[in-house]
């Protein structure tokens with residue numbers, strides 16, 4: 001509000017008073033008031049000089065919006081910053097006066113920050129942004145806010161400034177394996193370096209905070225398998241023997257640079273390969289046998305086994321079909337060799353009997369064992 005005192009020299013000793021209010025920036029030539037009429041003066045004055053005081057009030061009109069002197073403000077804020085942290089903001093200026101001047105600020109959106117308006121001793125206002133709920137870079141890395149300054153005019157005018165916040169990463173996440181259990185199967189005797197499987201863990205952090213290294217957990221065997229520290233690929237590192245171990249359970253660990261860890265289990269099934277030949281063991285052997293032994297007389301007892309599993313260890317046992325002997329299974333791994341015909345020492349006094357055991361592997365393995373049977377003489381010929 002500005003007061004302009006106009007002194008109109010109309011008389012020397014008569015004082016009347018009148019007050020006008022006009023809005024600022026009124027165009028030239030605008031009507032303000034009829035002084036003579038408002039003062040109740042006669043058109044023809046007795047005394048040509050009268051002094052009147054007229055107050056002229058120039059009313060402020062809301063012709064300025066609040067203005068910031070920049071378009072944007074940038075902040076880099078660590079996601080570890082606690083709520084309550086204060087960030088000072090630029091203030092806006094509005095040259096209008098009274099209620100037409102700057103009144104308040106609003107921040108949008110207000111999900112993480114709110115705005116605090118404070119006054120200095122000289123009455124000027126300044127603004128601060130206060131963190132309400134902590135930031136999480138893994139949820140949202142950039143925040144775009146708008147700070148708007150409002151005046152109190154009618155209609156209200158406003159000006160705004162963009163606030164760009166980049167959330168800086170902190171190592172606040174550990175690696176997490178994509179699977180709690182990994183399963184794979186490999187053939188026994190697989191060469192060193194054969195790929196078994198790849199484990200993988202993710203770490204939500206950024207850059208080095210999210211770098212993961214892999215290892216076997218302490219206590220998990222590692223002489224038969226190797227793990228690539230960087231890729232998590234597990235390969236064969238030693239001799240894998242189905243006959244000694246059919247399944248391996250290994251614990252693996254993923255670790256980030258901050259020491260956060262996670263573990264997972266790897267189960268490796270070993271697939272049998274036909275790498276064992278049948279073994280024939282002679283348990284008992286009767287030689288010589290009398291030439292008049294009746295058919296079915298037991299000559300030998302044999303134990304035949306194969307260390308492999310399934311078809312690789314499933315055996316068939318036979319002898320030459322044209323021989324006067326027979327081989328029969330007595331129980332799971334045991335066989336008996338018997339005579340099948342009446343023998344005659346005078347024709348053949350000694351037999352080499354070859355027993356063959358063959359497995360059903362692909363390719364199959366077979367084993368031969370030859371026993372020499374002698375016939376003992378019986379007095380079966382008259383002179």
Ligand SMILES: [Ca+2]
Pocket residue numbers: 171172173174175203204205209210211256257258260
């Ligand atoms: Ca991390």
Ligand SMILES: [Ca+2]
Pocket residue numbers: 079137138169170171172173204205206209
């Ligand atoms: Ca983080």
Ligand SMILES: [Ca+2]
Pocket residue numbers: 274275276277278306307308312313359361365
């Ligand atoms: Ca075998």
Ligand SMILES: [Ca+2]
Pocket residue numbers: 188242243272273274275276307308309312
């Ligand atoms: Ca085998």
